[in-house]
Amino acid sequence: MIxxxxxxxxxxxVDCIIFGFDQEKINILLHKRKFEPYKGNWSLFGxxxxxxxxLDAAAVRILNSLTGFTNIYLEQLFTYGxxxxxxxxxxxxxxxxxxKTDQYSSxxxxxxxxxxxxxxxxxxxxxxxxxxxxxxLRRLRRKASSEPIGFELLPDKFSLPRLQRLYEAIYGEDFDxxxxxxxxxxxxxxxxxxxxxxxxxxxxxxxxxxxxxxxxELIGKGExxxx
Amino acid sequence: MIxxxxxxxxxxxVDCIIFGFDQEKINILLHKRKFEPYKGNWSLFGxxxxxxxxLDAAAVRILNSLTGFTNIYLEQLFTYGxxxxxxxxxxxxxxxxxxKTDQYSSxxxxxxxxxxxxxxxxxxxxxxxxxxxxxxLRRLRRKASSEPIGFELLPDKFSLPRLQRLYEAIYGEDFDxxxxxxxxxxxxxxxxxxxxxxxxxxxxxxxxxxxxxxxxELIGKGExxxx
DNA sequence: TCAAAAGTGTTAGTGTTACACCCATGA
DNA sequence: TCATGGGTGTAACACTAACACTTTTGA
Numbered sequence: 001m002i003x004x005x006x007x008x009x010x011x012x013x014v015d016c017i018i019f020g021f022d023q024e025k026i027n028i029l030l031h032k033r034k035f036e037p038y039k040g041n042w043s044l045f046g047x048x049x050x051x052x053x054x055l056d057a058a059a060v061r062i063l064n065s066l067t068g069f070t071n072i073y074l075e076q077l078f079t080y081g082x083x084x085x086x087x088x089x090x091x092x093x094x095x096x097x098x099x100k101t102d103q104y105s106s107x108x109x110x111x112x113x114x115x116x117x118x119x120x121x122x123x124x125x126x127x128x129x130x131x132x133x134x135x136x137l138r139r140l141r142r143k144a145s146s147e148p149i150g151f152e153l154l155p156d157k158f159s160l161p162r163l164q165r166l167y168e169a170i171y172g173e174d175f176d177x178x179x180x181x182x183x184x185x186x187x188x189x190x191x192x193x194x195x196x197x198x199x200x201x202x203x204x205x206x207x208x209x210x211x212x213x214x215x216x217e218l219i220g221k222g223e224x225x226x227x
Numbered sequence: 228m229i230x231x232x233x234x235x236x237x238x239x240x241v242d243c244i245i246f247g248f249d250q251e252k253i254n255i256l257l258h259k260r261k262f263e264p265y266k267g268n269w270s271l272f273g274x275x276x277x278x279x280x281x282l283d284a285a286a287v288r289i290l291n292s293l294t295g296f297t298n299i300y301l302e303q304l305f306t307y308g309x310x311x312x313x314x315x316x317x318x319x320x321x322x323x324x325x326x327k328t329d330q331y332s333s334x335x336x337x338x339x340x341x342x343x344x345x346x347x348x349x350x351x352x353x354x355x356x357x358x359x360x361x362x363x364l365r366r367l368r369r370k371a372s373s374e375p376i377g378f379e380l381l382p383d384k385f386s387l388p389r390l391q392r393l394y395e396a397i398y399g400e401d402f403d404x405x406x407x408x409x410x411x412x413x414x415x416x417x418x419x420x421x422x423x424x425x426x427x428x429x430x431x432x433x434x435x436x437x438x439x440x441x442x443x444e445l446i447g448k449g450e451x452x453x454x
Numbered sequence: 455t456c457a458a459a460a461g462t463g464t465t466a467g468t469g470t471t472a473c474a475c476c477c478a479t480g481a
Numbered sequence: 482t483c484a485t486g487g488g489t490g491t492a493a494c495a496c497t498a499a500c501a502c503t504t505t506t507g508a
Contacts, residue, residue: 001263001264001314002315003262003263003264003314003315004238004275004315004317007238007275008275008276008277008278009236009237009238009239010236010237010238010239010276011231011234011236011237012236012237012239012308012318035230036228036230037228037230048231048234048235049235049237049308049318050235051235051316052310052316053310054308054309054310055306055307055308055309055318056308056309058308076305076306078303079282079303079306079320080282081239081276081281081282081283081285081320082281082282082283083279083280083281087228087230088229088230088231089278089279090231091239091276091282091318091320093306093308093318159460160460160461161459161460161461176498176499176500177460177461177462178461178462178463178499178500179497179498179499181461181462182463183497198506198507200458200459200460201458201459201460201505201506201507202457202458202459202460202505202506202507202508203458203459203460203461203504203505203506203507204459204460204505204506205459205460205461206460206461386487387487387488388486388487388488403471403472403473404487404488404489405472405473405488405489405490406470406471406472408488408489409490410470425479425480427485427486427487428478428479428480428485428486428487429478429479429480429481429484429485429486429487430477430478430479430480430485430486430487430488431478431479431486431487432486432487432488433487433488
């Protein structure tokens with residue numbers, strides 16, 4: 001039985017803000033739009049929702065088809081629904097993604113024609129995409145201090161100096177090395193490995209791994225991640 | 228010029244979670260659905276997005292047409308887009324609203340056929356509306372501690388005991404009276420009036436008013452509300 | 455041997471929590 | 482006069498922030 005046929009229907013798009021970390025700063029992946037209108041201008045990765053497709057699934061599909069990424073952290077951000085935000089009336093549901101860039105190293109300039117831009121050097125984007133990026137960044141900052149999403153931007157094994165540089169990049173400020181270690185280790189969520197990362201120093205820095213099981217256990221007890 | 232005509236269109240709905248505070252507990256306003264499907268079942272207040280209507284405007288319109296409320300706090304919550312969430316494929320953008328219930332006192336049972344339910348006694352709602360309510364409550368809890376949205380649930384003038392009861396209701400736990408006062412007053416955002424509320428005690432409690440100008444000033448300095 | 459990054463503890467200060475009594479008033 | 486809720490200060494404790502030197506090792 002069809003009940004809602006008298007109501008008007010709308011185009012629904014999904015746009016993805018993709019964050020990556022290159023050991024030094026947070027970057028956003030952009031590409032030049034492939035279709036009209038605004039063809040050739042810098043844009044987030046977006047597409048339209050299909051007829052029998054869950055919203056989250058559309059985000060995964062669009063991300064994969066435009067970048068090749070699979071199995072990445074993806075979270076709904078906000079829905080933009082002003083009538084005049086695009087040349088036609090389109091509702092856009094924005095998602096943001098966190099990429100472990102080490103898994104997609106030789107990426108730039110490849111088949112996907114995507115370019116990483118540092119946060120401070122973003123070009124002008126089409127439509128309201130700059131606004132979306134801003135909101136995504138605020139969300140990333142908030143979430144990174146209350147949930148362990150930062151690890152989604154790092155390889156599975158990482159050194160503490162690298163983790164610290166990540167958080168410094170996210171918040172745009174420097175932290176004290178000793179205080180940072182103390183706090184992050186005191187949560188008991190990092191497993192220290194018997195390996196070192198020697199790419200950044202001669203001495204080498206011990207590698208750690210985020211312990212998801214222990215995190216789930218803490219969540220069960222009403223505790224969790226707090227930086 | 229029309230570019231997007233080949234893409235499929237979708238029904239887009241707006242659903243509103245309406246919070247109120249009755250001096251004792253947090254309530255949610257519900258009504259029995261007026262149309263098929265699920266007619267007669269408990270439901271949030273919802274409707275469909277019109278053709279040339281901003282998303283926020285639709286939320287305002289729907290809220291007003293179903294409850295008579297005007298000029299209330301309204302914020303986008305989340306967008307629900309699973310294919311099977313309704314009997315037909317409908318994308319629903321959820322909003323939550325905070326009501327100063329004193330402004331709508333003789334409301335229940337009136338022309339709008341709406342009923343306030345305490346949080347702990349919610350009935351089963353249609354579709355994914357219970358999930359929406361849960362998410363709204365989590366959002367309310369998070370926001371109430373970092374932004375002065377609690378005042379949207381109180382009359383313009385309120386006593387500190389009442390403000391405290393509000394926060395206790397939101398978080399479901401009791402706070403120490405002296406610590407609560409100390410913290411909230413130390414922000415310097417409450418203006419003490421020369422009036423007392425004598426409805427709750429013989430002695431009477433001084434009334435305060437939230438000072439929005441001072442809050443905006445603090446925000447400009449990078450500070451703000453933190454409970 | 456030296457440059458460059460990794461690793462390590464302590465202290466002062468700040469904020470948080472816990473706690474008990476007097477006050478004002480209407481019934 | 483007494484029952485009810487309003488209003489007030491302090492001390493222990495926990496957490497945060499500031500700070501400097503030693504270690505390792507490849508070049």
